[in-house]
Amino acid sequence: MHAFDILGDPVRRRILELLADGEQTSGAITDVIRSEFGISQPGVSQHLRVLRNNGFASVRADGTRRFYAAEPARLHEVDVWLDRFRRFWDQRLDALGTELARGKRAARTNADRSSKGTTP
Structure with missing residues (x-):
């Protein structure tokens, strides 16, 4: 998928804005996105999956918590x-x-x- 296809969605752009400030738990991301966009937790999870599967975000597990971080390589593609x-x-x-x-x-x-x- 092309970078602009991913970034064309306002929810995914907002998630990346949150991740630009540093690593975030999936729960913290979900809370913000749900309050701002009114979408469900599974909907937020789908957006996180799209970002992760396309190289815009990474995830690491710590027990039952999932921490997401922005991945700069794909953003560099946009910058170029x-x-x-x-x-x-x-x-x-x-x-x-x-x-x-x-x-x-x-x-x-x-x-x-x-x-x-x-x-x-």
Whole structure:
């Protein structure tokens, strides 16, 4: 299955967001997904299985608990695909950075003038 087929589902994307913060128990994941999406525990388990079977998540057992973790390799595949499109937003982000720096510089200049009792 292609990475975007897996990530096209909002429940699976949310599960990956949870796993991006670190390893999570299946129970903790289920609690969040059930509250946000209103799906059953078996439904959450199916999404976890899809993520695991397609290399986006791994699972380890600790007694009766199952701990899930994100697997970065498949996400790297998405990153590589997106790389060709970064030029569309990198230029805009650079321009935004320049404007933010100008604004900070102007604010410092105005603050300096105010503290010296002069006006612009």
